[in-house]
Amino acid sequence: MTEQAIDTAERPGALARATQGVLGAPIARVEGPLKVTGAATYAYEHAPRGTLYAAIVGAPVARGRVTGIDDAAARALPGVVAVIHDDPRIPAGEGNSRAMPSQGTDRIFHHGQPVAIVVAETQAAAREAATLVTVIAEASDGRFDMTGEPVQRDHKLGFLLAIDIGDVDAALAEAAVTFDATYETPVHFPAALEPHASTIWWDGEVLTVRSSNQVIGGARDTIARAMGLPPERVRVLAPYVGGGFGGKTGVGPEVVMAAIAAEKLRRPVKIALPRRDTAYLVHHRSATRQRVRIACDTDGRIAAFAHEGVAAQNDDSAFLEPIPFGSIPLYAGAARRFRTDLVRLDLPPTGAVRAPGEAIGTFAVECAMDELAERLGLDPVELRRRNEPERDPTSGKPFSTRRMLECYDEGARRFGWPARVPAPGSVREGDWLIGIGMAASLRGNFTVEASATVRLEADGRAAVECDMTDIGTGTYTILAQTVAEILGLSPGAVDVRIGDTNYPRSAGSGGSFGAGSAASAAALACEDVVAELARRMNAAPGDLSLHDGRVTADAREVPLAELVRGQPIVGHGRSKPGAQAKKTSQASHGAQFCEVAVNAITGEVRVRRMLGVFDVGRVLNRATAANQIVGGMVWGISYALGEAAVVDTRSGRFVNPDFGEYHVAVNADVPQIECHFVEEIDDAANQAGAKGVGELGISGAGAAVVNAIYNATGIRTREVPVTLDTLLAGLPAA
Template identity: 60%
Template sequence: MADQEQRPTRDRLTVLDRAVQHVLGKGVDRTDGPAKVTGEARYAFEVPADDALYGCLVTATIGAGRVEAMDCKAAEAVPGVVAVITDDPRLPADMVTSMQAPDAWRLGHDIHFFGQALGVVVAESWEAAREGAARVAVRYAVGEGRFDPDLAAPDEEVPATAFVPPIHKDDFDDAWLNAEFQYDETFSTPIHFPAAMEPHATLAVWDGDALTVHSSLQSMAGSAKAIASALDIDVERVRTLSPFVGGGFGGKTSVGSEAIYAAIAARETGRPVKVIQSRRQIAYGVHHRPATRQRVRIATDRNGRIVALGHNNATVQRDGRNFVEPVHFGTIHLYGGAARSLTTSLSRANHPTSGAVRSPGEASGTMALEVAMDEAAERLGLDPIEFRRRNEPQVSPTNGKPFGTRKLLQCYDEGASAFGWNRRNPNPGQQREGDWLIGMGMAAAVRGNFTVEARATVRLETDGSATVETDMTDIGTGTYTILMQIVAEALGLPAEQVKVVIGDSDLPASAGSGGSFGAGSSTSAAALACEQIAQTIAAKMGAARENLTLQDGHAIAENRRVPLTEILGGEAVEAEGHAKAGDHTSAHVSSSYGAHFAEVAVNAVTGEVRVRRMLGVFDVGRVLNRKTARSQLLGGMVWGIGSMLHEDAIIDKRTGQFVNPDFGEYHVAAHADAPPIEVRFIEEIDDLANEAGAKGVGELGNSGAGAAVANAIYNATGVRVRDFPVTLDKLLAGLPPV
C-alpha cells in the first residue's frame, strides 16, 4: 500500500469527526420498511389518479427495416379504447438517457431492433389497451439485420475520449515476448438484463401547461430535462416524482419511452395516463449489459510477478448509441505490471440498446480477469491468493497515482482465515462426497469510486427536529435510512427526529442512484449542510466551533449543555450542502475492494452445480449502515452466482428477437440457488473519497463473485469453462468418471 506521506491530504470534515450520537454505522432498520410492508409506499403505477387511462405500447415485430403503414381501425374498435397514437412527431423510437442530447429522440419509424416502440394505445383499462395494441396492423419493409455480430472482427476501436479509454503503457509486445511465463486465453460473457422487480412504469398528469410525471427512475436531476427536451417544452414545466423505486440495477438511469408516451397521451386525451411496460417489452425497451469477448494475457517473471498485463475486449452496441461497456475498468489499477495493453473495440448490431447495468465494466471484466488470474496461478504453481499478493501494487500501475484506502490484502487474509482456505486441495477433482465433487475458489472484487456533484438542504426546526431534502432516490438500497443517520449523527439528534424527503425533481439536485456514487455523494452534501448549521449553533452559544458537541438534542460547549430548542429561540436554521469532486479526487485513485470465497458441489453424474457457501470481505471506507450495506453486498453476490450459472439472454440470429425475454426462460438465481452467505467489513474511513468518508457499496458485491464460483467449479472438477455462463452441458464432457 502507498505510504501515508505519498497520499494527498485535506482537512477532515469536523461535523462527523466530532459526532458522538452513535447512530451512524449501526445496522439501523430501514425507515421506509413499515411503509413498504403495509402498502403505504406507492410506486409509480400505483399512485392514485382520478379518471386515469391506461396505455400499452405497440412494438415492432421485425428486427430491422421500416414501417410502411399502420392500420389502427381494429384497435380503435376495441371497447374501451380512447386513442391510438402513432403519428405524433415526438414519439420516441427508443429510450433516452438523462445525459443524452435531445436529438436522441428519433422521428419516423425506422426499425433498429425487434421490440422497438412504435406507438401507444390508450384505453379505460389496461386489458383493453393491451388488446388494442395487439390489433394494430403494421406493414413493414423488412431490412437486412445484423443480428450476429462478429466480436472477433470488431467494427471500430473505442476512442481515447471514451469513459474508459484505451491504455497502452510501455512496450507490451516486447515485455510479453521476453517474459518467463505467458498466459493467453479468451473468454466470453452474454447479454444480461437489469430486470428489476418493479416494472418500468409512468403516470403522467397535466395541470394546464404543467406536467407531473410519476415514474420509476433512479435519477431525478436529468429526468425532467430529458422529458422537457423530448416534448419540446420548458423544463420548469416538468416535475418528476420517484419517492419509491422497486429496484433499478442501472436500467432505470434512463427515462424510458413509456414516460414520453404517457405524457403525450395525457396531453392528447386531457386525462391522466398510466403506461407500464410488460416484462417482455422491458427486455427490448430497457438497455441491457452487452455480450463481450475478452482476451486476457498475463506475462510474469520466474517468481510470478507480472511484467505485462493485457485485457483486450470487444463488445456490442447498436447504431446511434455511444455507450461502450467499460470492460477493462476494474483492470486498470488492480494488479501490477509495468507493460499494459487495455483496450475495448465495438461491433454494431441490430440489438436493443446496451447501457450501464449494475457494475458496468467490472461485472463482465472480472468474470474473465479473475478466472484468468486463478488459471495463471495454477500454471505457475502458486496459490491464487499468493499470486495476487505478489502482484499487489504500491501505487497505480497505470498512472502512478497513490491509492486512497486500499485494504485488499487484509480482505484476502481475513477471508482466507474465516473460510478455511487452508483446507482447500489445490489439485482439482480430488475431494468427493458420494457423487458430488467439492471445490473452493476465490476472486478479488473492485469497483471504482466517484464523487458526483450533489446538493442537499437540511433544516433544523424550532422543535429540535430536522428535515433533509434532496432529489436523491431510494431504489431499495436504504437511502432514506442513511440520510437520516448522517443528519442525526451530525446534529446530535435521535433517529426519530429526522425526516427525509427525496425523489422529487423540485428538490436540490443530487447524484441519483447509480455507479455506486449515490450514497457517498448525497450523504456528503447532507453532512456539509449540517456543518453549516453546527457553525451557526456555535455562534449562537458564543463558542468556538471546535469546542461544540451536539448530542441528544442538546448543544454542549463552554461547560454548558443547552437544548437546541432553547438555542434556536423560535427560529429554524437552514443550510444547503454542496458536495463535488475536489483536487484530491484527481490526485489519487479511489476504489472499493473485496475478496470473494466460494465452495461448490458439482454432481459427477449430471453436472449440476450447487453453491454451498460464500464469504465476502470488503473495504468500502466508512460503513454508513451495516445492515443496508450488508444487504447490498449480499445481493450483488447472489447476482454473481446467477451471472456465472444461469443468466444468458439469447438473441435469435435470424430475426433479432430474444428467445428468452421473461423470467420463465431468462434464469436468475432463486432462493434455492443462494447458499448461506457471510459478509464482513474491514473498515477504514476514507477521508479522500468524499466528506462522508464512504466508498461505493452497491456494485462491489457483484464484481468478482461469479469468478469465485467458476474457480471453485474448476477446483471441484478440473473442467475450466471460459464461455459463460457455466452450464452443465459445458461440464459434462470433462467430468471425471464416477
C-alpha cells in the first residue's frame, strides 16, 4: 500500500508525469444519464420486501421534561404496527451528531425533539398516527432570543480558539482612521432538495442503512455506538445523495430510531422527514451578531483588525459557528483579534451549514471593507489590494499558493469594473437605480485522511473504490478522471464505486475537503499500479508513459491489457495531511463582482449580473467545479435577499420551516452567472494539487450583492436579508 503524509513538494507523484490530458477537462458527469433517466435510486426509493414506514413524534414544548406518553389512540389506528418510546436508546445518539439529543434522557432541549417513533404499513398511516400520540411534558421557561441572554466569553465550544495578537485597543485609539460597526445575520437552514431519508434493514447479523448522508464512515460509527453494535455489523450505503449543505454530515435521531424499530420488528423500516420536521431534526446555522473594527492610516493601510461575534447553541451540543474563520488570513494588520462568544438558547442544535464561518463572516467583513473604502475615498478593490498580505498575517506562515491579486485584477477586467465607481444613487434607468459591488472570497483548505483502492482489470479497464459520496458535487466524475489521467485511459474506461462502507474509508463530502482528499488517495493507489507496470516493463516508474491504453518505456510500447497478464493489478492508497499542511497557510481565494437594479418606487431588488474569479489550485473538472462555485454564488444571492428562518420567541418554534415561507432563490432571482479560474497547482495542499471548491462560492457572494445595493441606493444595510421594508423609507420616491 502506498501510504504517505502528503508532501508533493518533495515527491511529485504520478499526476506530475501524466499525459492523458483528461484531468481538468469539463467532461459531463459520468452518472448523469442514470440521474436524468431515473435509474439512479436514492435512499427513500430503495424498497426491500415487507418494508414498513415510520414517523417521528416530537416534544410539544421547547424546554422541560417528558413526564408521560399516551399512545393508545395511535396504536388503535388501522395499519399501525408499533409505537416505540420505551427503549433506553430513545432519544438516541450524541449531542455532537446532527440533531440527536443525549441518549437515555427525559430532558427536552428544543421543540420537536424526538421522543417516540410510530411504525405502520403505509407512510400515510404512520404520519397520521404520529399526530395521535400525546406527549405529556412539564414545561420550563425557554430562551429563544439572543438579545438579552448572557454572553459567555469563557467557553470551550467549537474548534476555533480566540486569537489576540498585539494591542488592538491601542492601535484603534491611535489610528488616523477607525471603523466600528455591527452586522447581523439570521438563522439559515441547509435546505437540500432530497429529504433526509433512510431505508434500514437487517441482512443476517448486519444492520444495513441506505441513507441520504454525506459522510458514511462517520455515520456507521455513530449508528454502531447508538445501537450498541461493533462497527463491522453496520453497513451504510449512499451511492446517490441529493444535496446536503452540511445538514447530512451527521446521523439524525430518525435514523437510529428507525434502526431500533427494524431491530425490534425484524422488518425493513423506511423514514423520510417532512420538510417542516427538518427544521427541528436537522441542525441549522446560528443567527449571529458581529462587530468589525479596523484601524488604518489615511492611505488605507490597516494597523489593527478585529472581528468578534456571538453565535448560539443549545445546552446539549458542542458546535459553535466559527464566525471569523475566513477573516483570520484575509487582510494585513499587525494587531489582530478574532473570537466567537456563546449564547445558550433552547432551540434545535446549530451546526455546520455550507461554509461555516466564512459564509456569514465574509458578509460582515466585506461590507465593512466597502464602508471603510468609501470613508477613505478609495476604490473598494484598491483598498483590498493595499492590504493583501505577503504571508499569513496571523500565523506568519507562507501561503502555499495565493492568487488573490490576480482574482481582483481578472475579475475587474472581465466585469468591466470602472476606474471610478459611480456615487451611490447616481445611476438610474427609468424607475430602476443601478449599482455595482464586489467582495473577496476565502475558504480554508484541508486535506483529510482518505483511502482508496484501484484495480486494473484483465481487460485493461480500471475500477476505483472508496466510501466517498457524491452529493451533486461530481465525485464520480473527478475520480474517473484522476484514475484515467494517471493510467492513460479514457474516463469511460474507469468504473467508480463509492457510497458503501464496505469500501475503503474516505473523507466523505464536507468541508470542501472531499475531492482533494479522495482524489489524492486514488492517485496514490494508482502509483502502486504504475509501480507494478514499471516492474513488468523492466523500467523505473518515472520512465513510464501511459497514454490511450498503452504503456511506453525505453522506446518499447505495450498495450496495457497485455501487461496485466490476465490477473488484476491492485493498488491501495492512503492520503493524510503532511508536513506542508503544518508549514503553510492554505486556502482557496476569489473575488466576486455584482450589478443590481433596485426599483426606486417599490424597493424590489434584481441581481442583473454576477461574476467571480477564483483560485482553487488544480481544477479537477472545470464544469463540476464551476457548477459548485455558481451554486454557492446563487446561495449568496439567496441569503442576501431572502433566506431567514424566523423564531417565535414565545414558543421556540420556527414560523417558516418550509419552502412556502423560507425563501430560497429560484430561477427568476438568478441572472446569468460567470465563473472563471486562475489555476495554479498547489503541490503543498495534497497529491492532487487541488484546494477546496464547494464552499468558496458562497463566501463573499452575499456581501457583493449588499454592497451593490448600497451603490445603487445610498442605503447602507448591516443586516441580511435586505428586504423591501429595509429599503422603502430611504428610496427617492419616499
